[in-house]
Amino acid sequence: MAWLPTLIKACYFVAALLFILGLKRMSSPRTARGGIVWAGFGMLLAVLATFFLPDMHNRGLIIAAVLIGVAAAWWSGRRVAMTAMPQMVALYNGMGGGAAAAIGAVELIGYARGLGLLHAVPDTSPLRPEAWAVNGLPPALSPTELALGVLGALIGAVSFSGSLVAFAKLQGWMDKRFVFPGQRTVNLLLLAAAVVAGVLLATSHASAALIVAFFALALLFGLMMTLPIGGADMPVVISLYNAFTGLAVSFEGFVLGNEAMIIAGMVVGAAGTLLTQLMAKAMNRSIGNVLFGSFGAAGGEAQAIEGAQKPVDASDAAVMMAYAERVVIVPGYGLAVAQAQHKVWEFAQLLIKRGVKVKFAIHPVAGRMPGHMNVLLAEAGVPYDLIADMDDINPEFPATDVALVIGANDVVNPLAKTDPASPIYGMPILDVSAAKHVIVIKRGKGTGFAGIENALFYADNTRMLYGDGQAAVGELVASLKEIDA
The missing domain is CATH 3.40.50.1220 (TPP-binding domain)
Structure with a gap:
């Protein structure tokens, strides 16, 4: 069926159009409900088309995972109260970032195995449509694919762990703010260490220890970046991590050669970035302060408030x-x-x-x-x-x-x-x-x-x-x- 790849790409194109049109309709309260439906049909079309990719492996496991995810989302969506919707959004957004990080991890492990640095790795991957080469090694990643894979994994891991902290704060499981002296310096050092590990991975220095260290640093940075953020700044945090997840998915889409992931990720990333800028402006904060500042930190002694509260019937x-x-x-x-x-x-x-x-x-x-x-x-x-x-x-x-x-x-x-x-x-x-x-x-x-x-x-x-x-x-x-x- 030589026409099948063309049909799959056509489905991805239609899905991308539905994503964009759906997002456009979400910009107005009058049409937002319809926009969600349009985007949902786009996602359904993209998922169904993906099952027909040549040499796709482990379809049974993928179907089982999809069914479990749909059941959990349906149950939670119907039972979660409107007051708990923000933490559910944070949790689901974190799952998206975690999925992107997991894709990056699989690709990096396969890349390291191709270099002969890892051995106990399965000979098949359900993620790359061209499958593994005849000799059991993964297809070679170009320098651009490798760099984007590492970047997507870094951003996805940060979004995953940061979103989990945001969820815990909104759910009341964690203190609203956690600060200590030198926290900003520690955060910058963690980010720098994660970037250095990523650069080493992207320059043919992949190894099991380095891959583990890279993800550990990225996850820890996501935690540390979110811990000092106060509850009043959660709208900014949620929109920021939404942008992170979109960018991570888009980068991993480049690695997999999946047009639907590329376009959907770019749309989500761009929309999340613009929303973050609007939220930051509404909070009178710069994006740099959102990323590295200690939200809600006072600059001195607050003014005393005079008078008394006056009740009314x-x-x-x-x-x-x-x-x-x-x-x-x-x-x-x-x-x-x-x-x-x-x-x-x-x-x-x-x-x-x-x-x-x-x-x-x-x-x-x-x-x-x-x-x-x-x-x-x-x-x-x-x-x-x-x-x-x-x-x-x-x-x-x-x-x-x-x-x-x-x-x-x-x-x-x-x-x-x-x-x-x-x-x-x-x-x-x-x-x-x-x-x-x-x-x-x-x-x-x-x-x-x-x-x-x-x-x-x-x-x-x-x-x-x-x-x-x-x-x-x-x-x-x-x-x-x-x-x-």
Whole structure:
């Protein structure tokens, strides 16, 4: 069947188009669901085409692995709560990086065996479509393939171990930040050692000990790079490791000569890189600081916050918003924890029926991953034209009668603009404090995920409505219905 390779490449081309079109549709909340479906069909087509590659080995094992992976993903996808979605994304992203690193490991072991440095290695590989040569040795890797294989393995290993740490932090299994003196220097030395080991591997010095040392250093660097990162910076970390995984997959695709891996990896890598830049800008951090800085490290003694938090009853808060002209609702991770998005939209609909102009304000890094709040509001059925980004909504806060903050903390903290010693100083925030009145729904008086006290809660125009997010909004709904009765 001489036409089979051409058909496989055509399937890869169609799959690549579906990846790109799917990603394009994901750029808008209105078409994101369809984009995911398109990209999913592209992946299915690429996987099916791969099974027909000439001389493909171990199909039974591959099918078994695919079935296990699909079953695990289906089960977890249906059972994991929306609040746990960020750590699931981090975990799945780490699996992608680990897969790319595993491909690099197999290729490096085969390369070392071809040099006569290793012997107890199987004579077949399911990864390279051209299979092994007749004499039992793997096909020779060109210098470019070898360099890309090493680079992909390095990036994939870093993404794997770093994503596991991010998962553990988000899951609450690990302290949010872990720092020690000289940590940045240690990290740079680990990276330098991993790069040196990689250069040696790429220049015909492959050996079992060197391969093990290379992966050990790469995995350790991923761990050490992520340990000092605070919880407030997790959106940046997730998007960064997403870019890493895409690049790693693309590089390994070059080694395997697999067009689908090359294109899919490049698309994911490019999208992840752009998203990381946007997230870093939203956090007022450079990419270099994301890679090597100790996130959230304060530069001095923080300013003392004067005043006291002033509570308000749900009935009084409902009256304030019922007779307001403009209300802006600011959701945060606390809304996700309380699963209050449906109640919030019910409350917003009641206000709109009264003639109140209602908008939802979204900070780029609100929640635990990019787009977290947008997903929650879309799940509740909030129309997209009522959702405004930070840059669009900030000029409207001075003309806003009431800003209702639900579970948000660091993204509305005025210290980001007033306190140079604050860990979040310089981070663009939602200018909620500029509204005429601010109502904050919060479970208690504790600090946010970054562990920073919020000056907004002590401002003269702020009132605190304490309680679970869903219960508190439910009280607002009940009070508003009583006014309309």
